[in-house]
Amino acid sequence: MPLKPLTIREEIAPGNGVVIFHLEGQLDTHSFEELNGCIQSHFDESRFNLLFNLTGVDYISSTCVGVFLSTLATATQNGGQVVIVNPVPKVQVVFDLFGLMQMFKVSTDLTSGLAQFP
Numbered sequence: 793m794p795l796k797p798l799t800i801r802e803e804i805a806p807g808n809g810v811v812i813f814h815l816e817g818q819l820d821t822h823s824f825e826e827l828n829g830c831i832q833s834h835f836d837e838s839r840f841n842l843l844f845n846l847t848g849v850d851y852i853s854s855t856c857v858g859v860f861l862s863t864l865a866t867a868t869q870n871g872g873q874v875v876i877v878n879p880v881p882k883v884q885v886v887f888d889l890f891g892l893m894q895m896f897k898v899s900t901d902l903t904s905g906l907a908q909f910p
Contacts, residue, residue, distance in 0.1 A: 796850065798823035800830055810841045810909050812902070816848030825904035828859050840872025843905050846879040852886050864895060873897065877905040 796817035803812045811834045827846065832844065842863065864874045875897045879887060887893050899905035 793885075798826060799829060802829050802830060804839075805906055805909075806857075806907050808841070808906070809839065810843050810906060810907075811839050812845060812846045814848070818851035818853075819849055820851060820853040821855045821857075824855045824859050827856065831859070831863050833867060835870075838870075840867045840870040840871070841909050842867060842872065843875045843877060843902075843909075845877045845902060846883055847877065849883050850880060852883050852888075854890075857886065857890050857892065860892065860896070861890075864903075873909065875899060875905045877902055890908075905908045 798815065801814040803814070804810070805812055806845060807825070813827075813830065817823070825891040831842070844860075860874075867874050876887075878901060879897050879898070884893065887896075897905075897908050899908065
């Protein structure tokens, strides 16, 4: 079964202003620049609280792991935080290989993920 190209839907949560990225498809060497550009546009607007809904992501490459690591570093250096929501087992294995499950706050659903922000 072929992998789906990446789609990114962004929204800002009412109340606390958390940027929610709803991602679907594959996060790979062809899509990391698009994701990185979306993240950077929010950093440029001083939005450093980010939530990544990975429910629809069926593949992640090591290149995109780097995007998540640099995002976490920039967010925390600016008083923000990053929460990962519901990585599917194939994605969680990659996160585990790189030790990311210990670095990020991880939630099983959007409601509990949003509750981790002030």
